Amino acid sequence: MSFSAVIVAAGGGSRAGAGPAKQWRLVTGRPVVRWSVEAFLAAGATEVLVVIPAGAEAELTGALSGLEGWRAVSGGASRAASVQAGLAASNASDETPVLIHDAARPFLTRDHIHTLLEALKNAEGAAPALPVADTLKRRDGDAVTTTSRDGLWRVQTPQAFRRSILVDAYAAWRAPADPTDDCAVVEAAGGRIALTAGDPMLMKLTYPEDFAMAERLAGGARITRIGQGFDAHRWGPGEEVWLCGVAITHDETLIGHSDADAGLHALTDALLGAIGEGDIGDHFPPTDPKWKGASSDRFLIHAAELIAAKGGRIINIDVTLICERPKIKPHRAAMRERLATLLDLPLDRVSVKATTTEGMGFTGRGEGLAAQAVATVETPL
Structure with a gap:
């Protein structure tokens, strides 16, 4: 009818x-x-x-x-x-x-x-x-x-x-x-x-309290989604490298169209993957000159905004950096704090880790750096 x-x-x-x-x-x-x-x-x-x-x-x-x-x-x-x-x-x-x-x-x-x-x-x-x-x-x-x-x-x-x-x-x-x-x-x-x-x-x-109740009621019709991301960049001449939104003084830099922050790129892909929105290249094509040298913060925030537009929220994130150099541990706390700020998350929902490949592969030979990320997102059904 x-x-x-x-x-x-x-x-x-x-x-x-x-x-x-x-x-x-x-x-x-x-x-x-x-x-x-x-x-x-x-x-x-x-x-x-x-x-x-x-x-x-x-x-x-x-x-x-x-x-x-x-x-x-x-x-x-x-x-x-x-x-x-x-x-x-x-x-x-x-x-x-x-x-x-x-x-x-x-x-x-x-x-x-x-x-x-x-x-x-x-x-x-x-x-x-x-x-x-x-x-x-x-x-x-x-x-x-x-x-x-x-x-x-x-x-x-x-x-x-x-x-x-x-x-x-x-x-x-x-x-x-x-x-x-x-x-x-x-x-x-x-x-x-x-x-x-x-x-x-x-x-x-x-009344104001009705909205709190509505949030709880609506929460019953939600699902948990998991996305994963991976990114890698080669080393080249430079004086600093950006990783997970933090600038680290280094004798090389990562080469890429934007700022080549492999940690943020992997995490952006994980968030996009969790909601089925393609990958970072779909939203910010490397062939587009306006993204040359762009801060990868913008890419991550865009992915978070897409999640919010679907009525979703980010539950937690986990980033692993794979490299022989630079040493990540001295900068890990700053990276976690930066990611927590960008995504408006409590610090205990943000993980940044690092590992090496024991001298094996392109990261072991010092040819480049890789990053992988996993994100958990909750959205309405």
């Missing part, structure tokens, strides 16, 4: 504490609003309208970088006004189902969406809901009384309606206060609402 989606992301999120509005904040490296847009697109939405504050187009474009099939709509002064703005911008026909969703509920799934669409076949609206499990208290001044929870439900989003039914219901709304959700509008117009099984994962991010 084809359907449209309106994601309401026009609020300021003042209760979420200091920082960006909650729709732009990150959960496991992904902006909150992106979670829902991706879910609707994956479920087959024919259009996704994201209702945002006026002037927030740049924030939305950045948050949804790389995604297609969505459009931005400027919202209103209230949630109800923003929903109506999204409906007005929709290209859906009158009978097309439209799902209205709060951007602050990021853990939307295909199953949630399809269950609502099925329920809508026999009702004017459908919404996921959870029965109230906690004892309810009402406070009136100093008096506190218990209220029965029988028949009470906590309604979530998305909420599904045929477009014309919701548009007409909003046009007929005459209550003095704005509705707290869209089902209330359709109910007031005489429509029947079907309640589908709610999901605790459809929690609404409202």
Whole structure:
């Protein structure tokens, strides 16, 4: 069944504490609003309208970088006004189902969406809901009384309606206060609402502590990836060598298009390999003159940024330098500290080691230096 989606992301999120509005904040490296847009697109939405504050187009474009099939709509002064703005911008026909969703509920799934669409076949609206499990208290001044929870439900989003039914219901709304959700509008117009099984994962991010909980919940759907890298450079005339981001005074230097930091090159390839993004040459071709003499720090940071863009994080790294000279041990602490700084890792997650080949091979003969690296990365499924 084809359907449209309106994601309401026009609020300021003042209760979420200091920082960006909650729709732009990150959960496991992904902006909150992106979670829902991706879910609707994956479920087959024919259009996704994201209702945002006026002037927030740049924030939305950045948050949804790389995604297609969505459009931005400027919202209103209230949630109800923003929903109506999204409906007005929709290209859906009158009978097309439209799902209205709060951007602050990021853990939307295909199953949630399809269950609502099925329920809508026999009702004017459908919404996921959870029965109230906690004892309810009402406070009136100093008096506190218990209220029965029988028949009470906590309604979530998305909420599904045929477009014309919701548009007409909003046009007929005459209550003095704005509705707290869209089902209330359709109910007031005489429509029947079907309640589908709610999901605790459809929690609404409202307070600062909700974001910490969301990080923990999202962490359950993650996988660990391992990448490895290898690099080698020949020795040539020079006075210093760069290894793992540290300059070491030496009577030779490593020859390469960039600064020839074999340690950083191997580590960059390990990070890229962990997320299936090719190798360093794909991103920084040695035939491109703009990378001649470039600091390899830039290559490593680029790989780390790609991991973060996928919602991932680096767990630990391990670099082994293979050479007869220079002696690595006096510089190993500085190398570890430099790598920890570049990748924003605790020092105990960064390892730098060195070994020789007992005079064998090109490293043993002093013709060059080699490096190998292993990186462990965690990303969403």
